Amino acid sequence: MAIRPITSVSDISARGQKQRKAGLLLVLFSFTAALSVAQNPLIRDQYTADPSARVFGDSVYLYPSHDILATKDRGRMGWFCMEDYHVFSSANLTDWIDHGVIITQNKVPWVKPDSYSMWAPDCIERNGKFYFYFPSPADSAQYGRGFRIGVAIADKPTGPFIPQPEPIKDVRGIDPNVFIDKDGQAYLYWSAGNIYGAKLKANMVELDGEVKTLGELPIKGLKEGPFLFERNGIYYLTYPHVENKIERLEYATGSNPLGPFKFAGVIMNESPTGCWTNHHSIVQFQKQWYLFYHHNDYSPAFDKARSVRADSLFFTPDGTIQTVKPTLRGVGVTKASTTIQMDRYSRLSDDGASIEFIDSLDRFGGWQTVLTKKQAWVQYNTVDFGKGAYASVEMNVKAPTGGSLQVRIGSINGPILAEINIPPGAEWKLVKSSKLKRASGLQNLFLISQTAETIAVDWIRWQK
DSSP states (O other): OOOOOOEEEEEOOHHHHHHHHHHHHHHHHTTTOEEEEOSSSSOOSSOOEEEEEEEETTEEEEEEEOOOOOBTTBSOTTSOOBOEEEEEEESSSSEEEEEEEEEEGGGSTTBOTTOOBOOOOEEEEETTEEEEEEEEEBOHHHHOSSEEEEEEEESSTTOOOEEOSSOOTTOBOEEEEEEEOTTSOEEEEEEESEEEEEEEOTTSSSBOSOOEEOTTSOSSSOBOOOEEEEETTEEEEEEEEOSSSSOEEEEEEESSTTOOOEEEEEEEOOOTTOOOOOOOEEEEETTEEEEEEEEOTTOTTOTTSOEEEEEEEOBOTTSOBOOOOOOSSOSSOEETTSOBOTTSOSEEOSSSEEEEESOTTOGGGOEEEEEOSTTOEEEEEEEEOTTOOOSEEEEEEEETTOEEEEEEESSTTSOEEEEEEEOOEEEEEEEEEOOOOOOOSEEEEEEEEOSSSOEEEEEEEEEO
16 A cells, blocks of 8 residues: 655755765765765766775775866867866775875876876785876977876875886887786886787886787777786776777777787777767676776767766677666665655656756756656665665655656556655645655665656755
8 A cells, every 4th residue: 555654844955965065074974985875886976087096904995087178378278178186085986085296297297287187097016115106298308209108106095195206218109007817017008099018026116027909909009008807817908999989998808918809898888978089997806896987977068078987798608798788777776765866767667757967057966866757767776775774765756737756666567666746836845755665775766757757856864
């Protein structure tokens, strides 16, 4: 039998809720570390791209590049614009802490200070030191034109990082990636038309031998962004490649860190919405493999402002990488007591359900789920209800002519947790119900419209 809840309503704008939440985060994580809650994109208050994910200790550390919007006085209009790097960390792939800026272009001795081209980086640990590799155009008077690759060193994965006074000798290009094999030998990979690799000395800042062109990869089309890892004795060289018109993620395999490599397949197909670039990393964390990559979620009309995502990655028994389908739900478990952004859905009904920006002029304000037909629905997977001791459920919603929603778990026809009546109004309203059925453990969550009127949902959460 359907439960008809008693609701109380107060007017709270979506933007006001987000500002209050941001203020609390500043208190909790200080002025230098802010928190983002997972769902794709992972970082929800700034543009990020080219993610290098690394597991250090019991956490994942994320070293992306940082897209900003160019102006007449900063960078090149209509092009990539990057002046610094942040580092983020998470112990659960759900809550991400921003540890702030670790390197900026005008504080590296050899970098051209007005280049705004601090492109895709990487970081690795060796003997208790953390080595951060980054590309940038150098001061041409001393180093010649073009990109060079530098190193900054720290005692902790979050820094402070001290840049070396010179870039790595005999390396010209972008997209550095570092791999340390089981025998302790370190390798540096980078791109400049082709993909290159070379051994590194134990000091991690000098090449140890000749540079090798990894020429067994597809001949036609741009190849860049190498990322190498090893699994079960197979070396996987992964990279973006323009097979058609825009980049897709591919991989080749070999029995040696410097090849030869044989093309093996596609990790992720071209963006269906036309984001020209993709750049990635692949790591294993708590027995699961993950693909970190980017897309232009917050900037659909301008693909030089991108955002980092993550999705699970799987292998077949013979070591083949299964093609990853990008999702909005992403990875990690969402607690029922946090604000669950239903717009980062696992599935939508085929008819009457869509996703829109809450404010097209403030896209970091996030999205809304819009249901326009009776029985239109949105599904959000892997919500942790714990032991289920909740007193109420609340939603930030808007329904110009009023409406009603069912909250179910398990499936479209699963148990009803609550029914929410939404009074009419053109503004966002916080609607709360204290008449609930109990749910516990991990559950898939469904919101289902019970009316033909338009209903917009910002978020939902349970309160103890």
